[in-house]
Amino acid sequence: MAVPHVSHELGTGWSFRRIDDGTDNEWMPVKKVPTNVHLDLMDNGKHVSPSASVHSSPSPEHKSSIELTLGISPTDRIPDPFLGFNEVAVEWVNEASWSYKTTLPPVDKPPAGSVTVLAFDGLDTFATVKLNGAVILTSDNMFVPHRVDVTDALDYGSGAANVLEIDFACAYAEARKIKDAHPEHKWVGFNGDMARLAARKAQYHWGWDWGPVLCPCGPWRPVRLEQYSTCVADLRVDYELDASLETVRGTISATLEGASPDSVVAFTTSSLGGQDADAADAAVVFEASAAVDPADGTAKVEFRVDRPRLWYPHGYGAQALYAVRAAVATAAGAEVHAAERRVGFRKGELVQDKDEIGKSFYFRINGVDVFCGGSDWIPADSFTPRISEERYRKWLEMMVDGYQVMIRIWGGGIWEADAFYDICDELGVMVWQDFMFGCGNYPAFPAMRESIRREGTAQLRRLRHHPSIVIYAGNNEDYQVQEQSGLTYDYEDKDPENWLKTDFPARYIYEKILPEIVAAESPHVPYHPGSPWGDGLITSNPTVGDMHQWNADSKWGRGVAVWHGTQEKYQIFDTLGGRFNSEFGMEAFPHIDTIRYYCTDEAQLYPQSHMLDFHNKADGHERRIATYLVENFRTVTDLEGFIHLTQLMQSEALSFGYRGWRRQWGQTPRRCGGALVWQLNDCWPCASWATADYFQRRKPGWYAMRRALAPVAVGVRRAHADWSVAHARAPATSDWALWIASAGPAAVRARVEVRFVAVATGAEVAAAAVRDDVAVAPNATTEVLAGRVDNAALGPVVLAARVWVAGRVVARDVDWPQPLKYLDFADRGVGVAREGDEIVVRADRPTKGLVFEERAGVRLEDSALDVVPGDELRVGVRGLAPGDEMLGWRYLGQE
Template identity: 40%
Template sequence: MASRTVSLDRCWYWKERDANLYASALDEVPRDALQPGSRWTAAQSFPSEIHAELVKAGRIPDPFIGFNEHEVQWVGEREWLYYCSFSLPQQPQGAIGVSYAELQFEGLDTVCDVFLNGDLLLSTDNMFRIYTVPLDASSLHADGNSLLLRFKSARLVAKELEAKYGRVRAGSTNLGDPSRVYVRKAQYGWRWDWGPELMTCGPYRPINLVVYTTRISTLYSRAAVSAAPSLAPSLAVDVEISGRVADAQNVRVVLMKEGSNVVLKQEVVPIPQSEGSSTLRKADDVIAWNLQDVVDLWWPVGYGAQHLYTVEVTLLAKDSAVLDVVTTRVGFRRVESIQEPLKEPDQYGKGTTFLFEVNGVRMFMGGSNWIPAHSFLTELTPERYRAWLALLKDGNQNMVRLWGGGVYEPDVFYDTCDELGILVWQDFQFACGVYPAHDEFVESVRREAEDNVKRLRQHPSLVLLCGNNEDYQQVLQWGGISELPARRIYEQVLPEVVERLTSPPIPYHRGSPYGGEGWDTTDPTIGDVHQWDIWAGKERPWQEYGERGGRFVSEFGIPSFPEIRTVDYWLAGNTEERHAQSKLMAQHNRAGNHERRFAILMNENFRVTSDFETHVYNTQLMQSEAVSFAYRIWRRAWKGKGKEYTAGALVWQLNDCWPVTSWAIADFFLRAKPVYYTIKRELAPLSVGILRSVHKNRENDRPKQFYEFGAFRSVEATIEVWACNSTLQPRQVKLVLQCVDLNSAWSHQQESVAILHPNQSTELLHIPCPCPPSATSSGLGPGLTTSHSVVVAARLVDVQTGGILARHADWPQPFKYIDPPDPGLQFNRTGERISVRADKPVKALVLSTDDEVGGLVQWSDNALDLVPGDEQVVLARGIGNGVLWYKYFGSMSERVVA
């Protein structure tokens, strides 16, 4: 009989275990059928998570609204049962009876006893494991097999283990109870500084029954590419055969272009005979093909197409009967992590690079950190994953880092990254804690790593496996590297698994941040850094991002309120709490010391306002200005071969797991914040940047872009202008520099032609800031100039077509001292096309509409900076006849476009 896989996804029921009435969970299983009126409830979907089921059944309120999170804490301290019955699949006529069977549990959350037909089959304690349990096929019934899952409280188990092994440190008080380190469960569920405390449980990933006589149990198609300049693709196939292996004679391997039935390469090869187990046979290098001129390379987004191929492997019996067929998808690319000495020192010193080279091309990585996009993972659909990753790609980002306090995401996540050309940095699941290293724990982690490395290694998008998030950093802050027993995991177990199971090898990095053998996590000259001295840590001004970078900045960010409709969602009509310092606003902002930290940055940069919606907008503007400045200034430091001083910046964070005030650049409902669009412009293939600074002799203790003395009258300011070109070709452009005074009719414009070097930044101008002469009545005397009211804008223009390739506008700071004039906005709306002009400069013009009907509107651009004479056009896909609203810096409320 050919191998068959049956998904056990139907007729599941759940209930809370009643230990008061039943001594054993088995006593609660119905003996005949689940009768109406019983305490069992039919699962609304499968895979399943208990909170989601309770909400759908009306047993608990939505934990994401109001204070409801506190009303559902009891759920995480109870035991929960799931039950289903299943039959064996019908065999084709004439087929030989089943010889082997196994149950595959792709994900059980987390501490679970599994009973099959009343017998204990499996006990699990690792949410990240894939458990495969061989069955005695003769013990299965043709009809009426029962499967019972008993989920225990991970919270209570964690406390028991803590009592046994000792209390350790794990982040701060807003990063969950420290006992979490003892349980292999998604750490964010214990609470994080952006997430709620919701202790989930349930069969959150598929459960399958596999029946077979002989099958391919493991297939590894090793797509490789030789070093540049040849970049020759090749393919080797490893298979592992299980069952009645003596029946298997040959393997047929077929290579096809994905989505096509055209065979590119095909070969039938005999299976090598081997001594040993009669039920398991391994065959490495079944085929070894040179595919030069047969396949095309897979490229990250922005550098080429994402060519993907299907490898079909058929297991054949002696009479050529098909025993099993397995397919997998591959992409041919070469990835290297380059850490080599820099040619020249920068402001931090010399040090080494930390960069990624794909297919011989060194690339600047601009992207985001990813957390689980829902507290209840079963509520995430493939469509939702694709929408999130399409948002990232459409924002000109080319890398996503899967943070170590979440989960190894399902296959659809990585499949989508393969299709979109998004590179994946994958943390192993450890975050902000002193994890144990006793033998039982280490062995569980080893198997977890093996399961997930085997599952993920095929993906061309996967370019780095990383040992942990901030575990080295935290123990170094607390006392010393000797306080981290899990070094055994990060420095021995995980790299050994990665080296053994990946070929060609996937780069491994011990931790993030991590600076090398000295374990330093803050050295900007080596490894990667997390830049939290701004917002957290030393609470420095965001204008200092330029002096607080590193070779690769894998975390940084500033939080903001989400879109006002998201705030109103969690308020659920509670208007009394609709102000910045209400209890419900605190409930939905988990950042440590968030009020004080917001106050520092907001008060330094913006006027205090009592209007709540203006305050929400101002936090978004601050996030947008700060984060986009960081991308702009760090991308400038990608200066060419041997001078790749900063090779990447990954903002914390792309997304949210519930409606909340956080660092996310798009909120829980996929509503992009202004910062999303300013990042998009900074990471475009061509971008332009401006830095304004005061004369060196006038520097003081204020941030770099603040003006001295608070007088704002006589300022010797300079401007630096540069451009970035991530394409691999030089580009001739015209630079248009335009200066406009906010307080008068004065303006200035100058033009020049420049060549932008490929794959690096190019310096364009370094001049005194053009500005109007001051009035003699000011008391400053004639001939003095002032730049405190001048907006400086730069545009890159195609010299052949006249089309605008990139824009940036630098406004005087701090924003709180600016009195923006009426901009005289003029809109022209034709269908989904919206054009806008202004008579005076405009900062952060945000367009919005009611997107609740028919899905979200997709804006081609937003949060616009406008200057006179530069009309901008936005496409609002899906807007239909929706009302168009707008708001900009200095406006008191949203307005409707007539």
């Protein structure tokens, strides 16, 4: 007898305890599942004062003394690891093993032909699952979901007490065992304990150069108890758009479990419209039914939709979506289960054409070339179960608000939650999806290869319907590890079996296993072996593929880069890029409120304090930050002034990068297809490369990106003169140029102006350069003006550019003499006033980097402003009530 599908989510009623210390520890309550052990320990019992001081990171022999100093023992509940030095105090949690248990809800025994199944969407990581004391599952990959038939293992009825228990072995210990068992492998990489390479677990859990060493375990994804006779186990939509984009044809397939010979699957496709479409337009556009093929348990139908609404990235069109539903019913018509996927029809291409430079690398959606300005993404928390859908939405809305069209999910994190991709679909954010490998030489012994195949297959089946996903990349920087460690890589050798015999067996993963999975499961999305990677050439090659700017090749040599490498001046960022810049960036401190949150000792609130340094994990950050500050700014010692300088430094660096690379997009051939800043977000409160901190407080660099990525953006800059090479001698003259970058689909007419304003006095010291009725080319760069500044005659001047379209100023840019530390910013005559929903800013003399306070609940249209006399700036502000105190603000050189 067929019965409807019933699912019980096992979210409550759990408890947990430590199991590796030889003690019969008490079971402690768990608020909810999904969860992990750190969250549950924080939810239970006493907390140790976070103000205790630790003066070194603990080696194993010193742990006991540090635990004594903090008043922590391995049986205590833990303090918040994000505060003070508490990360050190909770390291013992990483080294322990834990167990979770619950009693299943009573269920009736299913009729013959039906089953009871336990579903585990994610177990982190080395897990042994027991039901009533009997082992029913072992798992060693946190990214592989499991379904276990427990029909004959359960006791049924209202009085039954079926106990489910999951033991999580210490990931550190298990990974080290695997590593030790394979001495033939070269365990090399960047960041963290190299034993991490042996575990299919989020790699950032082992610590990274922006994140703490917090290695959790637990049921990190939902657990369910299901009963059914038949269920739709997988729903797949394969389609193609014709050349005119006027017709979509394809196949909808449903794979069933437990289907009877007389089962029938009804398929329905309904238009959900788009963000600019009326909800009333939603309608069924296709429906059909099919019998189940008993050979493979699959039912499929061919479909066609004429004049489909298409999915576009935001700013290029609507985000039209369709609901595809498959419902299985008995011959009598009784529906027993249904599955639904939300899809978007679009033609996505990765354009890699040979040209005079090398080979292009950019994305084309529905025939429209898209400059992919955007960000790299790391997990938004060290403890991912507490990332809510609301937090995801706020992060991704921040992308859209900043004109960012692509986000790259970095390979050392996690396959993100369904909500993340759903929101990207809705908002029109393109997703670059790395496979979960980062910064290492991964082993490829048989058990690992099989685990990776299961992982990749499961994840692509979960994700392939999302129109936002436009590329899969095999790994993050693993080919750089190969290069820097001298591992064997003969690109001309095309025999995969040979790759397994080298000291770089990971090539087998990236160039055989993963492309085979993509071809089988998600063939409409292009695959790229790694990031960075380009046709087997060195990863720093700027003529092909994507590159991470940290390891750039340029006319000056290899490793010439900003921040890492040779720590070049950020003023030449645009000369250090490639065909697609998938990582680049500059560090900055978070806002003062964020620092006050994690700095639990008032005496530590100064630049370079121990506690502030502890919350910056970047190797050599002290030297690198100091280098860029000393090169560019007059340094300060007060904390808020120091924060402002580091944030302004990041803002300036990102501005030079984005302006220049977007300019190169509009050239022929398209020299640069995109730029993704490292990084959008943080996983804990800290100093890092993020453009918004853990609490989603936007840094000035975020606003600089927004201006550079606006639909119409202007860039003006004079030729770079390296003042350090010239021994601080200013050039007698400086050539300058002005261009307009446009993402629009049609040409517009514009008025363009460049004024020459003395930094010292605010006077215009030369006639403005003006052009009326400029034809701004669509989706391109239009070179508009060029000239030369007579520095000897005029002294330090800013070049202040404005662009008018239809009588309204749509873009501004200001170019300053470099370095800023040589300029006198005294007596700027700045006025800031609030007028309704706007903040009005004026200045008597050129003012650099006026940054507003980031206040919770308040959203600014712009910040980190350059203000020039005669150009009043009006900044929209939301969330500031009439009686609220005015936002604080600070500019460069303010006393």
